[in-house]
Amino acid sequence: MIVNFQGVKVTSDAGITLIAEIDRKLQITSRFAQCFQDYRQPNRNDHSIESLIKQRIRRFK
Structure with missing residues (x-):
């Protein structure tokens, strides 16, 4: 998902708040994470x- 704001800058985190709310409602990150096989030792x-995916996405703000 790419979100592009062309309006006046209101706050540096406004876009992240919008994306986080969309993700909560549509569960995009959860569904994306299910595409990966986790071979790490569970314990x-x-x-x-x-x-880990959510952390990585937040870095790209």
Whole structure:
């Protein structure tokens, strides 16, 4: 998903808030995470594949 705001800058995180709300409603990140096979040892994982994807997406703001 690409969101492009052409209007006046209101806040630096406004776009992220919109994308996060869309993701919560449509569960895009959750469904995307299900596309990956996790070969890591379950007892040694601190973060799920979904949380890793969400973290990576937030870096691209």
